[in-house]
Amino acid sequence: MFSTKSPKPEEWDIPKNPSYTYYIYYMYANITVLNQLRRERGMNTFTFRPHCGEAGAITHLLAAFMTADNISHGLNLKKSPVLQYLYFLTQIPIAMSPLSNNSLFLEYAKNPLLEFHKKGLMVSLSTDDPMQFHYTKEPLMEEYAIAAQVFKLSTCDMCEISRNSVLQSAMSHEEKSQYLGKDYLKEGPEGNDIRKTNVAQIRMAYRYETLCYELNRIKEGVKSD
Known part of the structure; x- marks a missing residue:
């Protein structure tokens, strides 16, 4: 477990790899400091959007909730209604990739994307390893086309998910x-x-x-x- 007693990264001498929470905290801390420096110099800043909740312990999603700007995947939120509610209240963006999930972890029909969308979580569709899981030159269009068919998404659903995608992207204010x-x-x-x-x-x-x-x-x- 990660706690105040855990050694700092430069002092880590334990053979076992640090926990996910440990990595998340120190990545968050370093990106925050770096962004402050870049902001002071008039430069663009980085968004912290970790790979989270596709597999592993539910505590991964808790750590990301405390630190991340948004997350990728978030499948395991379906196991925790409390965390779902917290992600809903704070509208933390979740970029989901049903096609890759279907190949690795969860078949398409059981993917919680539609459930999250109906509940009002801020979900979007994204690609994950397009060279491995997609078959066309437009992998994101594949994600949308298949999601529309499998989940029976309406035009309004598709447009709302697309709007969420733009909102949670790293595009500039002007864009x-x-x-x-x-x-x-x-x-x-x-x-x-x-x-x-x-x-x-x-x-x-x-x-x-x-x-x-x-x-x-x-x-x-x-x-x-």
Whole structure:
């Protein structure tokens, strides 16, 4: 286990490899320091988006929840409703790759992508090792096309997932404004330019109202305690 008693990286002399949590913490700490330096010099910064939750212990997802900007895979969230709820409340982005998961860990029909999407987690589709798992020159289009067929996604679902993808990407503010509209940083329907995203305003209103409802319930619970 990783704790305050764990040796620092330069002092590590244990034959066994450090835990996932250990790696995650020190990667997060170093990227934070590096980003601060780059920001002071007017340079771009790095996003911390670890490979997490495809396999391994559920504590991997807990460590990433505490440190990561977003994660890749997140399959094991289906085993922990509590962590699902935390990821929902904080809207931590999750980039999922059902095609590679189907080959390695979980068959397509059991992939939790649709379940997460219905619950309002911020999921997107991504590729994982395109040279190994895809058969065309457009691997991301493969992911979308197959997901649409297998999960019976509607046009609105596809557009919402695509919008999530742009939001959680490393594109600049100018590029995101070009693809999503100049008000994309606003919450709820106000931040949705339907002419660019093709996501229905009623869908955006539903997502926003549901999230606000859950956050208010927690706020009221804290006050009552």
